[in-house]
Amino acid sequence: MADLTNSLFFDGPVVLPTGGPLYLQLKRWIEDAINKGAISPGDALPSERDLALKVDVSRVTVRKAVLQLVQDGVLVQRHGSGTFVAPQPQRVEQSLSQLTSFTEDMARRGMAVRSEWLDRGLYLPSPEETVILGLSPGEHVSRIARLRLTGDTPLAIERASLSARVLPDPAVVSDSLYKLLERSGNRPIRAIQRIRAANLGAEDADLLQVAPGSASLNIERTSYLASGRVIEFTRSIYRGDTYDFVAELRIGDTPSNGAAKP
Known part of the structure; x- marks a missing residue:
């Protein structure tokens, strides 16, 4: 463990931003x-008094600063320890130019992943699911929800x-x-993704083991078969501190109106 008396409390007065x-x-x-x-992951912060x-x-000022850093996931507090x-x-870089499953994407990086199931079942569809999936009256929808982890670190819902x-x-x-869909001839060949930044609510933050209000990337993916029929609609929530999404852009690759064709 680092000597924080020397590394954090260097000689001379502290000059705050x-x-x-x-x-x-x-x-x-x-x-x-x-x-x-100056201080590394796992190092103990000096006491509130120090x-x-x-x-x-004031100690109140220190307490507020530390609380903010705990909420941001920069610091962790352990009862009785400090x-x-x-x-x-570990940050994961994912390309936006290829349509792959989470499992396939992590396997290419040599990362072992596992899932914890949150839900698997048949339901009456919501109005949104009915429209997006093109369901007929009386049809049911299959929903699968899972927490994706590498080791003990949750990455996404x-x-x-x-x-x-x-x-x-x-x-x-x-x-x-996607491997299961491929066996039945229903693997999608393209998709449209919409990405937005959001702050995690309490329930999702608890699943991802971060503080409520932490940054996340929310992705809606609508996937299509070669026939143009929608095969899958997915909402994913990625931890903002673990994922980087990367897209290669080239002149002339997009339609003239700049929009993706359905």
């Missing part, structure tokens, strides 16, 4: 120390909907949904 409330200045100072490697004395601020720099999860005609028994899905 300027601008904003004092607790946010202290928050940015601690973040900067972590980013520069920080307040060194930085010459406050520590949180482990930094996936919630997929398919027509019950395509997937009459959701319980047969084991690892890769």
